[in-house]
Amino acid sequence: MNRKFETIGLFIVWFAVLAQLYLIIQHRQESVIETLIRFISFFTILTNTLVAMYFTAIIFKLKAYPFSILSSKGALTAITTFILIVGLVYQLVLRSIWQPSGLQYLVDELLHTFVPIYVFIYWCFKVDKLSIQPKNLIPWLLYPLFYLIFILARGYFSEFYPYPFLDVHEIGLFKALLNIGLIIVVTMLLFGVLMFLGKLIIRQRIRNGASNQLS
Numbered sequence: 001m002n003r004k005f006e007t008i009g010l011f012i013v014w015f016a017v018l019a020q021l022y023l024i025i026q027h028r029q030e031s032v033i034e035t036l037i038r039f040i041s042f043f044t045i046l047t048n049t050l051v052a053m054y055f056t057a058i059i060f061k062l063k064a065y066p067f068s069i070l071s072s073k074g075a076l077t078a079i080t081t082f083i084l085i086v087g088l089v090y091q092l093v094l095r096s097i098w099q100p101s102g103l104q105y106l107v108d109e110l111l112h113t114f115v116p117i118y119v120f121i122y123w124c125f126k127v128d129k130l131s132i133q134p135k136n137l138i139p140w141l142l143y144p145l146f147y148l149i150f151i152l153a154r155g156y157f158s159e160f161y162p163y164p165f166l167d168v169h170e171i172g173l174f175k176a177l178l179n180i181g182l183i184i185v186v187t188m189l190l191f192g193v194l195m196f197l198g199k200l201i202i203r204q205r206i207r208n209g210a211s212n213q214l215s
Contacts, residue, residue, distance in 0.1 A: 003059055005122055010055040012118070016110035017048050023104055041154070041162045043147060044090070047082045048111050051119055054079055074136030077198065080123040081190045082143065085183070087116030093165060123194070124201060132198035137191055144187060148180055 021039060028035040039045060054075065057067040069075065090112035100108050130136060151166055161167040165179040 005125070006055045006058045009115075009118055009122065010052060010059060012110060013048055013052040013055065013115055016107050016115065017045060017052060019103065019107045020045065020111065023107065037154075038160060038162065041151060041160070043082075043144075043162070044086050044111050046147065047079075047086050048115055050079055051083055051115060072136070073130040074133065074140060075131070076123055076126060077131045077191075077194050078137055078140035078143075080119050081137075081140075081187060081194060083116045083119045084190055085187055087112055088186070089163075089183070094163070097164070124197075127194075127198045127201055129198075129202055132195045134191075134195070137195075141187075144184070152176075 024039050025032065025035055030038070050070075053067065054070045056062065057070045063071065070079075090108075095112075148166075151161065152168065155161045155166070155168060159169055161169070164170065166176055168176045171179075
């Protein structure tokens with residue numbers, strides 16, 4: 001696969017993230033600093049930015065930190081898992097609670113629907129044996145763990161929670177923790193599903209390679 005797939009992904013994801021930044025600043029009700037903190041409090045934004053940085057690192061062959069993390073063995077599978085979580089949570093939980101229009105609608109669909117599907121298709125072409133080994137994926141669980149700690153800690157003091165299913169003040173700590181547990185279970189299941197699919201894809205490639213050699 002040439003770099004056209006990565007280039008298209010880079011432009012689309014960066015456009016969506018930056019357009020969302022423009023929209024949230026344009027319609028802000030708090031200070032610019034508080035608005036920016038709230039902007040990066042959304043898992044959707046952080047994960048789409050992670051996708052954009054991954055494509056950026058691939059295209060420009062960036063090896064310095066933090067881009068070096070994105071070239072680690074389990075990075076693509078982990079990033080694919082997290083962006084699929086973004087898509088699933090939005091489609092199943094958040095889509096029904098508001099109806100964006102205009103540019104906001106376009107940006108929402110890009111961040112929550114198009115990018116997850118795009119990255120999954122890309123993963124299907126690029127997955128390799130090393131990227132689906134558990135030892136290479138487990139360290140990536142620190143990403144959602146640190147995110148949740150940050151959101152709960154900051155929410156305690158600021159009373160701002162980016163998602164209603166994490167809003168301790170509205171639904172209570174027990175239910176928020178229950179929702180977090182459910183998200184962790186879904187994340188682990190997605191890890192397992194991608195590992196299984198990855199093995200199937202790699203086996204099919206091997207079969208196709210053997211067939212081509214015999215023909």
